[in-house]
Amino acid sequence: MNGYDVIVIGGGIAGISASISAARLGCKVALVHNRPVLGGNFSSEIKVHITGASGGGHMFARESGIVDEIVTEARFSSIFGRSVWLETAQDIVLLDMVKQEPGIELFLDTEAKEAIMEDSSRIRAIRVESEKGSFTLSAPIFIDCSGDGVIAYSAGAEYRMGREGKEEFGESLAPDKPDGYVLGSSLMFTTKELDHPVKFSPPGWAYRFEDKDLPYRSHSPRELNYWWIEYGGMLDTIKDNDRIKEELTKILFGVWDHIKNRGNHRAENFILDWIGQMVGKRESRRFIGDYILTQKDLEDGTLFPDRVAYGGWSIDLHPPAGIFDPGHPCEQYKLPDPYSIPFRSLYSENIENLMFAGRNISASHVALGSTRVQGTCGVMGQAAGTAAYLCKKYDLMPRDIYKNHIKELQQLLLREDCYIIGIKNEDPEDIARISKVSASSSRKLEIENFTTLIPLNSPIGESFMVTDSRIDDISLYFSSTREREIVLSLYKVNSLKDINLDDLIATSREKLKANFEGWIDFPVDRDVNPGYYLIKVDGSPDVYIGYNPRSFPGIQRIDLSSKFNTARGVYPLRLNPPSKPYGPENIINGISRPTCSAPNLWISEEGFPQSVDLDFPEPQRINTIYITFDTNLDTPEPFRNVPEPECVRDYAVYYKINGERIKLLEERGNYHRRRVHRFNEIECEGISIEVLSTNGDLCARIYEIRIYRF
Ligand SMILES: Cc1cc2nc3c(=O)[nH]c(=O)nc-3n(C[C@H](O)[C@H](O)[C@H](O)COP(=O)(O)OP(=O)(O)OC[C@H]3O[C@@H](n4cnc5c(N)ncnc54)[C@H](O)[C@@H]3O)c2cc1C
Structure with a gap:
């Protein structure tokens, strides 16, 4: 050993x-x-x-x-x-x-x-x-x-x-019969634009590609991701790696020759900036x-x-x-x-x-x-x-x-901040789970902001959580170039992803004047059971609806034209009376990301500082605090160019003893979702986290707090 x-x-x-x-x-x-x-x-x-x-x-x-x-x-x-x-x-x-x-x-x-x-x-x-x-x-x-x-x-x-054949596991996407083929390997390259034209002469051994040889393979010189320069799926991607690399190099130069010298790709000023020398593999054993x-x-x-x-x-x-x-x-x-x-x-x-x-x-x-x-x-x-x-x-x-x-x-x-579908925090060592949670404020479910207005050519849907037992009005943001009637239908559904339109609660119609832009209130006037509701707005020509491309926990945009239905972004929405699904109790509900059942996070009202308090039933000795902030888990990895605005940036942690609040630590410039703070063991009656600012959002957001004595 x-x-x-x-x-x-x-x-x-x-x-x-x-x-x-x-x-x-x-x-x-x-x-x-x-x-x-x-x-x-x-x-x-x-x-x-x-x-x-x-x-x-x-x-x-x-x-x-x-x-x-x-x-x-x-x-x-x-x-x-x-x-x-x-x-x-x-x-x-x-x-x-x-x-x-x-x-x-x-x-x-x-x-x-x-x-x-x-x-x-x-x-x-x-x-x-x-x-x-x-x-x-x-x-x-x-x-x-x-x-x-x-x-x-x-x-x-x-x-x-x-590849297994279809029969072995009943896989419709498998080939009819098993074979030895795998996903092929690739060599990547990157390009750079200069301020003057640069010629390119391919090496004599490069392949030559015409447009007809590159069907369905978009190839602009600005493209960064030439994953389709792929070869070797019919060879042994381990033993034949050298041969695959040689072929991929011939292909890569052939593709670049095509972009530079064949057809009009507006590539005159582009050069090859970097060429991969390591084969990227997709599959072997x-x-x-x-x-x-x-x-x-x-x-x-x-x-x-x-x-x-x-x-x-x-x-x-x-x-x-x-x-x-x-x-x-x-x-x-x-x-x-x-x-x-x-x-x-x-x-x-x-x-x-x-x-x-x-x-x-x-x-x-x-x-x-x-x-x-x-x-x-x-x-x-x-x-x-x-x-x-x-x-x-x-x-x-x-x-x-x-x-x-x-x-x-x-x-x-x-x-350790992994997600396991359908499994909650049941850690008996987590002292936060036995605490009473309260907060300086909690935001209501409401989206006021939007970046654009999109045509209401076809029906749109949005589902949301209702915490009250009444819906008086639902308001949406529209613009219209002509006088139009808008029909809104409200359905009771079983989750934010449920698109079963069997349980119609109300239908409401409102007129838009020509050249109108603003909020429209749809009277609903119903006693309801708290839960999930879905609105459907019928398509209407010459009408546009507010759209915010950033998703929001607790509200789910539904694409009624797609098989999979859920869609990124939200339509601005107001509810009267307001729904309040972002309470501080979410911080210890055991789930630390939005699901189709709940947003699972605390969101404060706008303005700082905001604080959340966890009070223990009796004094506890603690030495570690885990905090999970919101880094908008809906933003796919490659599109994250700046710290997520929702993420808390500056915050302080206090502990409470004999009715006093004593500062334990202060952090500045955070952009991570998960922060773990370890400190010398203290005895306290509770902790308080004060959010001083975020990376842009006007509200404080916390998914989870865990407290331990290790
Ligand atoms: C062109 C291309 C495009 C792709 N597109 C995407 C994409 O957009 N997004 C995405 O997430 N995935 C993409 N994939 C898939 C993804 O890159 C791989 O499936 C993934 O990298 C596999 O991860 P891994 O950690 O198992 O292996 P690897 O990333 O291959 O890492 C394994 C490492 O082990 C090392 N190693 C091998 N043998 C030994 C040894 N004997 N001793 C010590 N070290 C060894 C290797 O050098 C290698 O660095 C793409 C793959 C390719 C080729």
Whole structure:
């Protein structure tokens, strides 16, 4: 033993998340990575941006936990004081995050070569090679996050490579018969615009592409994401990697030659700024766990009792011939909801001390089409790293954690800001759960602001929570160029996502004058049961409705023309009497993101300071406070260019003793969702958090507060 509790192989998003999570819980971790920079496909060597469940079109589904820390830090790093998107500095951000964990020993430029076995079902150590030579690292638990599963393969872990046929798992998206094809690999490039024309002559060995050779493949010189330069799906993406890279290089120069020299792409002033030298892989080996996740699980949203992670990216499958396929370069099958990922898909069926996370998990080829995105890889990594901690705590193997400690694993993941569909905080150690919560104010459900007016060509819908037992009026914002009548129908529904229009409560009609713009009150005048309601406004020509592209918890825009119905953004809305779903009690309700049942956060009225108080039934000794702020989980990762305005920026924490409020700490310049404050143990009767400002929003917002004595 070198004294490690766990060895993680591969420093992509999955491996980084696994390492950080295990180290934060007290494990001694060796992270073995064969490149000079961390990040895997996200690194500056490959430049694939992180997406996840939110990118699959699901509301408030962006990954929290370590993935959110990575994305947030990479975008708004305090180290560089600027956005570092797609620049080499993001490698340094990852390095810094790993270096901040004293429990991680990082081996960069170190190739994990082979597993050294205790017996046929247990790994004792791994042999690695670096400039220092060949040496071994040993630990009781191994997590293979290397994508290709180098150590898992060497250990003899069961795996598959290629596509299952339709029949095996009843997957409609699988090919009729099984075959050896996989998703192909890619080389990325970036461009730069100069203020003068620059010629480009391709190397003689580059391919030549005409427009007809690049169907459905948009290719402007400004494009950053040439993911469709794809090849190798019909080869062995591990053994044939050199050949695939050579072909991809010929393709890349051929595509650039096409953009520069063939047809009018307005590319005269553009140059190639950077060309990837590392192949980005999408698929190779998938290792077999106690469960294989399938298309059906993703589509049905199977809620596994051992769920520890989730995904939501569409099932994104590519033709094996890649760029040489005359059809679309990918087919994306949108999923109705985010789906859960069972812990049994993260450990090996036959190697007892081996887990995996990332694109190599136990999933069918079709399911991999969704699980492979890096946000999802990261949450799986955090789950595996957290499970490694429990293996150490109980001196057990991963399968034993599944059998005997799965609830503890789930609760730990929630504590560390992961999301597990349908599971609430039930941590008995969390002192906040027994406290009485109150706040300086709570906002009512109302959207006043909008950025644009959009045509009301077809019916629109919006659902919202009603906390009162009466609806007198509902008001919406319109403009109209001609005199028109607007018809609003109000329905009782079962959740914010429910679009069943069977239970009509009221219909209200109002006239808009020609050239009108403003709020229109629709009288409803009904006693109602508190719950969820949906309004439908019939389409009307020459009429426009206010629209705000930013989603808002507790209000759900419904696209009545789409199969999946929920849509980003909101229509401005006023209710009379007001609905108040943002009370401070949400802070300890156990869920720390909006769901289709509730917004699950406290939002104050406008103006600062605002405060929230947690008072204990009797004095408690405490030394740690977790606070979860709002970073708008509805903003997909690649679109986060500035700190989220909703996120609290400056705040102070007080503790209460003998009726006095004493300042414990003050933080300035926050832009993170999750903050953990550790301090010398104190005895107190409660705590108070004073919000002094946000990154732009006029209200204070907090999802969750947890209080511990560790
Ligand atoms: C062109 C392209 C576009 C994509 N688009 C997106 C997208 O838009 N959004 C998104 O989120 N995902 C996207 N993906 C998918 C995503 O990038 C991968 O599925 C994901 O990176 C897998 O994460 P991982 O951590 O499992 O593996 P990786 O990111 O591959 O990281 C594994 C790391 O392990 C290292 N390693 C391998 N072998 C060893 C060894 N023997 N010893 C030590 N280290 C080793 C590798 O060098 C690598 O850095 C795309 C992929 C490609 C190729």
